[in-house]
Amino acid sequence: MIGNFQACLKFDERRDIEGGNDDDPDDPGGRTSRGITQREYDAWMHLHGGVSGDVWKAPQAVVDAIYEHSYWQPYSDLLPKGVDLMYFDTAVNEGPGKAVLFLQQALGIHADGHFGVVTASAVKTMSELPGGAGQCVEAMAGERRDHYHRLPKFWKYGGGWLARVDKCVAAAQEMLK
Numbered sequence: 220m221i222g223n224f225q226a227c228l229k230f231d232e233r234r235d236i237e238g239g240n241d242d243d244p245d246d247p248g249g250r251t252s253r254g255i256t257q258r259e260y261d262a263w264m265h266l267h268g269g270v271s272g273d274v275w276k277a278p279q280a281v282v283d284a285i286y287e288h289s290y291w292q293p294y295s296d297l298l299p300k301g302v303d304l305m306y307f308d309t310a311v312n313e314g315p316g317k318a319v320l321f322l323q324q325a326l327g328i329h330a331d332g333h334f335g336v337v338t339a340s341a342v343k344t345m346s347e348l349p350g351g352a353g354q355c356v357e358a359m360a361g362e363r364r365d366h367y368h369r370l371p372k373f374w375k376y377g378g379g380w381l382a383r384v385d386k387c388v389a390a391a392q393e394m395l396k
Contacts, residue, residue, distance in 0.1 A: 222296070223295075223296075223300050223303050223304070223394070224287060224291050224295070224296075226300075226304070226394065227291070227295070227303060227304045227307045227308070228283060228286055228287070228291075230304060230308065230387070230390050231286065231307065231308055231311055232253060232254070232282075232283075232286075235386070236254075236308075236383060236386065237253055237254030237311065239252075239253070240252045240253075240275045245372065245375060246376075250273075250274055250275070251274065252274040252275045252276075252277055252282070253277075253279075253282050254282075254286070254311055255274060255277065255282050255285050255286070256274065257273075257274040259274075259285055259289065260274040260277050260281070260285070261274075263281060263284070263285050263288075264281075286311070289310075289315070290307055290310040290311045290315060291307055291310075294306070294319070294334050295307050295310075297339060297342060298322075298342060298346075299342075299345075299346045299352040299395075300352075300394040300395065301352050301353070301356050301391040301393075301394040302342075302345075302346075302352050302355050302356055302359075302391070304387060304390055304391045304394060305355075305356045305359045305360065305387055305388070305391050306318050306359070308383070308387045309359065309363060312363075312380070312383065313363065313366065316332050317366070319332050319333070319334045319338070320332050321359050321362035321363060321366070322334075322338070322342075322355075322359060323338055323341075324358070324359075324362050325354075325358030325359040325362060326338070326341040326342065326345055326355065327341075328341045352395055353392060353395050356388060356391045356392065356395070357388065360384050360385075360387070360388045363380075363384050364381060364384055367380045367381060367384075
């Protein structure tokens with residue numbers, strides 16, 4: 220189950236997913252480039268002894284490293300292909316905490332937000348079932364859709380959020396083949 224980061228990253232860096240630059244005053248993320256916020260970029264540069272600047276001019280290698288460190292690690296390599304994409308994309312768009320909760324809900328276990336041995340065991344059980352990974356992808360997508368419908372900015376961003384989930388499901392299902 221290890222080694223699908225580059226394929227998942229390629230999905231999230233598509234222009235219609237997280238590509239481009241954005242500085243929407245209604246978006247709580249604020250100034251963003253390729254899905255990485257100015258705040259994240261500043262923190263990364265501080266941690267690595269670099270000089271921060273405009274996130275819109277951030278080197279692609281730094282953007283990719285932030286994705287891997289903040290959203291892929293440490294759990295995505297424990298997941299089957301396809302499920303790893305849904306989990307990673309959820310972490311990018313809703314945060315790593317929600318990704319764990321939605322995965323746990325999809326697995327039908329107590330959703331406490333802690334990815335420990337209970338969650339890892341449930342992942343192993345799911346991955347051993349015929350069609351289990353596909354069912355998990357669909358269940359996580361359902362959790363995401365339900366979550367979006369409850370958000371106050373759904374009226375503005377909902378169409379894009381739901382389209383993103385649909386694209387993620389299609390890409391994840393393709394990985395399962």
